[in-house]
Amino acid sequence: MKGFESVIGLEIHAQLLTRSKLFCGCGTGFGAEPNTQVCPVCLGLPGALPVLNRRAVELAVLVGEALHAHTNTSSVFARKNYFYPDLPKNYQISQFDRPLCSGGHLYVSDGGKRRRVRVTRVHLEEDAGKSVHLDDAGGRRTLVDFNRCGVPLIEIVTEPELRSPSEAHALLKALKQILEYTGASSGNMEEGGLRCDVNVSLRRVGERALGSKTEIKNLNSFRNVERALEYEIERQAGLLAGGTAVLNETLMWDAGRDRAVSMRSKEEAHDYRYFPEPDLLRLELKGDWIDDVKSRLPELPEARESRFVESLGLPPYDAAVLCGRRALADYFEEVARLTGEPKSASNWIMTEVLRTAKEGATDEFPVTAANLADLLTLVRSGRISGKMAKDVFARMAGTGETADDAVSRMGLRQVTDVREMRTIVDAVLSENPKSVADYARGKKKLFGFLMGRIMEKTAGQASPTLAESVLRERLEGVREGDANT
Amino acid sequence: MGICELSLREMGSAVARRKVSPAELVEAHLSRIRVCDPTLRAYVTVNEAECERLARDRGRQSGGPPGVAAPLNCIPIAVKDNICTKGLRTTCGSRILRNYVPPYDATAVSRLRDRGCLLIGKTNLDEFGMGSSTENSFFGPTRNPWDLERVPGGSSGGSAAAVAAGMAAAALGTDTGGSVRQPAALCGLVGYKPTYGVVSRRGLVAFASSLDQIGVIARTVEDTAAVLEAVSGWDAWDSTSARRGQVRARQTGEVGKSGVLRVGVPWGFFSEGLDPDVSDVTRAVVSKLEKERWAFEEIDLPHAEYSIAAYYLVADAEASSNLARYDGVRYGEREGGTDDLWEMYVRTRTAGLGTEVKRRVMLGTYALSAGYYEAYYLRAQKARTLIKRDYEEVLRRVDLVLMPTSPTAAFRLGEKLHDPLAMYLSDVFTVGVNLAGLPAVSLPSGYSRSGLPIGLQLIGRAFEDQTLLEAARLFEQVVALEARTPAGLKGLLESGRGGA
Ligand SMILES: [Zn+2]
Numbered sequence A: 001m002k003g004f005e006s007v008i009g010l011e012i013h014a015q016l017l018t019r020s021k022l023f024c025g026c027g028t029g030f031g032a033e034p035n036t037q038v039c040p041v042c043l044g045l046p047g048a049l050p051v052l053n054r055r056a057v058e059l060a061v062l063v064g065e066a067l068h069a070h071t072n073t074s075s076v077f078a079r080k081n082y083f084y085p086d087l088p089k090n091y092q093i094s095q096f097d098r099p100l101c102s103g104g105h106l107y108v109s110d111g112g113k114r115r116r117v118r119v120t121r122v123h124l125e126e127d128a129g130k131s132v133h134l135d136d137a138g139g140r141r142t143l144v145d146f147n148r149c150g151v152p153l154i155e156i157v158t159e160p161e162l163r164s165p166s167e168a169h170a171l172l173k174a175l176k177q178i179l180e181y182t183g184a185s186s187g188n189m190e191e192g193g194l195r196c197d198v199n200v201s202l203r204r205v206g207e208r209a210l211g212s213k214t215e216i217k218n219l220n221s222f223r224n225v226e227r228a229l230e231y232e233i234e235r236q237a238g239l240l241a242g243g244t245a246v247l248n249e250t251l252m253w254d255a256g257r258d259r260a261v262s263m264r265s266k267e268e269a270h271d272y273r274y275f276p277e278p279d280l281l282r283l284e285l286k287g288d289w290i291d292d293v294k295s296r297l298p299e300l301p302e303a304r305e306s307r308f309v310e311s312l313g314l315p316p317y318d319a320a321v322l323c324g325r326r327a328l329a330d331y332f333e334e335v336a337r338l339t340g341e342p343k344s345a346s347n348w349i350m351t352e353v354l355r356t357a358k359e360g361a362t363d364e365f366p367v368t369a370a371n372l373a374d375l376l377t378l379v380r381s382g383r384i385s386g387k388m389a390k391d392v393f394a395r396m397a398g399t400g401e402t403a404d405d406a407v408s409r410m411g412l413r414q415v416t417d418v419r420e421m422r423t424i425v426d427a428v429l430s431e432n433p434k435s436v437a438d439y440a441r442g443k444k445k446l447f448g449f450l451m452g453r454i455m456e457k458t459a460g461q462a463s464p465t466l467a468e469s470v471l472r473e474r475l476e477g478v479r480e481g482d483a484n485t
Numbered sequence B: 001m002g003i004c005e006l007s008l009r010e011m012g013s014a015v016a017r018r019k020v021s022p023a024e025l026v027e028a029h030l031s032r033i034r035v036c037d038p039t040l041r042a043y044v045t046v047n048e049a050e051c052e053r054l055a056r057d058r059g060r061q062s063g064g065p066p067g068v069a070a071p072l073n074c075i076p077i078a079v080k081d082n083i084c085t086k087g088l089r090t091t092c093g094s095r096i097l098r099n100y101v102p103p104y105d106a107t108a109v110s111r112l113r114d115r116g117c118l119l120i121g122k123t124n125l126d127e128f129g130m131g132s133s134t135e136n137s138f139f140g141p142t143r144n145p146w147d148l149e150r151v152p153g154g155s156s157g158g159s160a161a162a163v164a165a166g167m168a169a170a171a172l173g174t175d176t177g178g179s180v181r182q183p184a185a186l187c188g189l190v191g192y193k194p195t196y197g198v199v200s201r202r203g204l205v206a207f208a209s210s211l212d213q214i215g216v217i218a219r220t221v222e223d224t225a226a227v228l229e230a231v232s233g234w235d236a237w238d239s240t241s242a243r244r245g246q247v248r249a250r251q252t253g254e255v256g257k258s259g260v261l262r263v264g265v266p267w268g269f270f271s272e273g274l275d276p277d278v279s280d281v282t283r284a285v286v287s288k289l290e291k292e293r294w295a296f297e298e299i300d301l302p303h304a305e306y307s308i309a310a311y312y313l314v315a316d317a318e319a320s321s322n323l324a325r326y327d328g329v330r331y332g333e334r335e336g337g338t339d340d341l342w343e344m345y346v347r348t349r350t351a352g353l354g355t356e357v358k359r360r361v362m363l364g365t366y367a368l369s370a371g372y373y374e375a376y377y378l379r380a381q382k383a384r385t386l387i388k389r390d391y392e393e394v395l396r397r398v399d400l401v402l403m404p405t406s407p408t409a410a411f412r413l414g415e416k417l418h419d420p421l422a423m424y425l426s427d428v429f430t431v432g433v434n435l436a437g438l439p440a441v442s443l444p445s446g447y448s449r450s451g452l453p454i455g456l457q458l459i460g461r462a463f464e465d466q467t468l469l470e471a472a473r474l475f476e477q478v479v480a481l482e483a484r485t486p487a488g489l490k491g492l493l494e495s496g497r498g499g500a
Helices: A054-066 A165-182 A222-241 A287-295 A301-310 A316-323 A326-339 A342-357 A369-380 A386-399 A403-409 A418-431 A433-440 A446-457 A464-476 B008-016 B022-040 B048-060 B107-114 B157-164 B181-186 B221-231 B276-290 B304-325 B341-352 B355-368 B374-397 B420-425 B431-436 B465-479 B487-496
Strands: A004-015 A077-081 A091-095 A105-110 A113-126 A130-136 A139-145 A152-158 A194-204 A214-219 A249-254 A259-265 B043-046 B076-080 B118-123 B170-174 B190-193 B214-218 B261-265 B294-298 B400-404 B440-447 B453-459
Touching (some): A004 A165, A004 A222, A054 A113, A054 A165, A165 A301, A165 A326, A194 A222, A222 A249, A222 A259, A316 A342, A326 A369, A342 A369, A342 A386, A369 A386, A369 A403, A386 A403, A418 A433, A418 A446, A418 A464, A433 A464, B008 B022, B022 B076, B022 B487, B043 B157, B076 B157, B107 B118, B107 B170, B107 B221, B157 B170, B157 B181, B157 B214, B170 B221, B181 B453, B190 B221, B190 B465, B221 B440, B261 B374, B276 B294, B276 B400, B276 B440, B276 B453, B304 B355, B304 B374, B304 B431, B355 B374, B453 B465
Parallel strands (some): B076 B118, B261 B400
Antiparallel strands (some): A130 A139, A194 A214, A249 A259, B043 B118, B170 B214, B190 B440, B440 B453
């Protein structure tokens, strides 16, 4: 590796969150019975023709704009021709020399450094079906499920500008965040919502020309992307160090064996015979239509994060965690808006909410934003203590009750009445004459002990601030006023 | 003349006025088919049972299904076998689809059904529309009713033969490079190819998507217009169908009335080496029309000489991709006996596709391949643009272009079968229209010395199909061609002692 630097580019396919497929009305739901979401169009039956899904174009443009790319007012669909059983027409409708969006960039933070990585293009294409290989009592055979076939994808291609596997990982994370923010894609790699191919080459430090590269396919997790790149960089470095040239080839990542195996060499590479898809018109977008889509672009993670730090005064770490997912950031902002206290909203979400949410579904919060805001307001008004609030929260998370309901069901109430508090404090003092005497002699630490007794006597329902001021008043003869009543 | 020789219009009104029952009409056609089709082989599949059942049902209702009126109610219409019909096999004349039954109707077909038409059968064709003689069919060649030793033209030869022999009142064909007009010309019929986008291609099994258009073959211009009205118009299922594509059958009488019809004739393009019979008919018709205020002028189509080359490159390139789906995986014939996927593909396509189809798939694949794309496909597309521009320029000065549909009358079976280039050249006058996306109609115009029909085509401006149809109607009236019974048909009817 010494004396070499790695040059990495990514090709990412993300499933767009449309209800229907790219060129027909079939549904796109995940996990349906095989071959139940199909029709003559997506099965490529003779005579069937594609009709473009408008929503898919909107979502793709939204992603393009989020990546600061240029949306082309005229783009062209093209056929990519190759034979494969899960590709029913034996060509895929994609885009080639006239993509939907071109140019663009995104920022990647890795190891404390933030870099701008250019995006070459964003284009629309249809997904293929899924082959299932069986070898059981029914014999050795391959079945194909066409439910995925025709599902809309966007392909995002970066320039070969990434320098390390961890930077590639960071880019995927940033991209996933953007996809999720725009609502264009779930970015979920496990359900096939996001797929990534990488290409990598090594060159001597200081050289401009790119070395010969390999492409690695079949990477189905961020971790695999990073691992495959580490593996391949090491392999190429070994070859180059030994004076052997790197072959231009396509590799397949075998996660189980933690290594890449050769799929085909450059000589065996497919000639896809791209040509303009004659069944679809050139895609012409009007400037104001694009502007309209653009105007629906939400605030993006990067901007939101810095706003949380600068305007709401959150620590950068908290801002980064909260902005990690759009739903979480939205949740936080709602609680902050309702309570007017961004910091305590953030504290609560960073601790109680995330701790509880981890066990459940990803985008559902254990307590609604409105209910959480009410709970925080109860704490601030002193009706319950912070400590009580945690128990209340736990109950709310379990039952879905509002803060008020939970508090009253739990029989909780905070002693906030000065006169009542004085009675309690006086009782505690008369039960502990020795401590009172020692305190008077200067053992100021006993203040905490007496506070504990008060809490014990009220079963935790005493308002700590009130208890403290009444205790001080009684011990020191200082009256801090009756403002707390 | 029996019921089967009536025009569609006449049949429609006979049914409406109950002069003939739907069942009688259907039976007359089926019996004609039984007598003639064993020889002519116009049909791949005859939809006998369904037609008989529908005709019986309609006979019990007064005036057909609700909302359905003459002229199309109960009319037996033939459909080329590369147009999908739900529940009725659609073979494309190919072994690979010989048992393929589509789960849906082509838009044009469902529109005909909605008008009450009876789909009398599916007609033979050159495999996937690739040919000009209907000899390239897995089901064998179709014969020309005018001369049983000759071809009916192609690729919609089955549709033309069926209409010419009284086995259907009209037919749908498809025209990728002349496949409706040329067989209509060779069988003495009207053959209409609409502007690209006027008739939905949904359900038309693609040969060359940017050129394919469903067209109509009928005995008269009026019949043609009636069918065209039914099948034309925008379709949400075809992105290339046009919003302004609806054609009306009713004539406004505007064309020709308001003034002189200006017609351009590219004499320089077609005269050289033209068959003398075709040349004579062309001159005779021009002089007849001149007397009726049709103003002829010679025009130049400077890039027309490239149209055959451009056409075969574009069409075959698209075909190589369109036909890739016939691989034995999901439907159609599969040649098994191997565990290897690629071996299965190769066996299936080797056995399932015919010689001409394979030739074109290979040509098209080559034209799209890396290193050749620019020299072939892209260059052909540039030539296409120039050819289109030629027509646009000419049609700014004239209302119509007139030229022969085919360089010769019907040729003998087998005459060009083993000389693909000679076969390709028989499309020389028709392919330009497809490259330019224009509407064109071939009209019966005269007879050769040996009594074979000869057709001339009129070409109009894009989306001015209505005007073209009206001009065609005038042409028909002025030329006033004597009706003759096809000689071959006469012989079949006499020897069969049957038919209506
Ligand atoms: Zn579908």
